[in-house]
Amino acid sequence: MAASKNSAAAKGTSTLTILALLLAAFASLFYYLEQHLESFYVFEPEHLHDLSQRAIAAHGNDTRAVVSYIVSELDEKVGGKYLNFDEEWVFNNAGGAMGAMYIIHASITEYLIIFGTSIGTEGHTGRHTADDYFHILQGTQLAYTPGSYEPEVYPQGSVHHLHRGDVKQYKMDSSCFALEYARGWIPPMLGFGYADTFTSTLDFPTLWATTRITGREMIGNLLQGKI
Template identity: 65%
Template sequence: MVQHISSSLRRKYPSTQIAINPDTSEWVFNNAGGAMGAMYIIHASITEYLIVFGTPLGTEGHTGIHTADDYFNILVGEQWAFSPPNLTMEVYPAGSVHHLKRGQLKQYKMHKGCFALEYARGWIPLMLPFGFADMFSSTLDYVSVYNTARITAREMLRNLLILKI
């Protein structure tokens, strides 16, 4: 499925308009808000990113509070979420979209075998500390920090060069 998404995007959007990461084997661990999974960065720029995130094991954590709208398109599996004062569980099955509006925060759980296509749009640099905090403060997974920073910077730079900024 990931290969299909990546190749379809590359066919639809020429490299003169947007940079799409063609290396679908370039997965890295991601620990953020207490949740752990793996991600493949398809596209990253200053104002948006597109990743596949998930885990075959299941995970849960805090969404963080961000300066971007986040659209979590559930590809397989199921995600649950909630945000007080509404104490009812939100259920997002495969094929649905969990939209986390900028400034909103929730607890979420991705069940065993859940993967999502995540699209964020807004001011992305301010989201990066949340993405790195767990790796610096608890897991000390500097290999994943390095690979995440390297891939994100490379993709952001590729997109800046396309815009000739």
């Protein structure tokens, strides 16, 4: 009996040791990747801001043409290597707000989408593990932080930078579309994007479409060496 107990204790200790080593290895890997995130990015906020402004200057409020202009130049810049050219629009419910999105790029460390709605929406930005740059292509976005008595106003051609870990209330009074770029750790953000499906909309076909497109793009980019 004593031998049996000693054997079980030894196995338990061995299991804990293995788990501790795995945790240490994961923590070391995460720390290394965190310190080298910049090396994984293929898009630059400054270029995307300039590109958005040039697209607006060329096409004004013809948002379809603005989007086409943006995607065409990105194709030239990155060689079409990491981009999705199919405008697979899907609804997006997150933080109480509702709109639609076209995923141009999705990987472990970046996503680039067109997000918006033609009738307006309002909600919670979420508190994310990535910096988010919201380049306004059409309309105006308002944002609010607790303690402020005036809204932040982001008109066409401007960019709203939501810093990693920050949170705000946001609103688009009417038609508003943006080129949204996030850089950091993207997978932890997916929970925010999925939560409303289970707590409110129960729109599982949209959930499946979002998962299918996002997963396909992330895996495809991983296979090309893009983390």
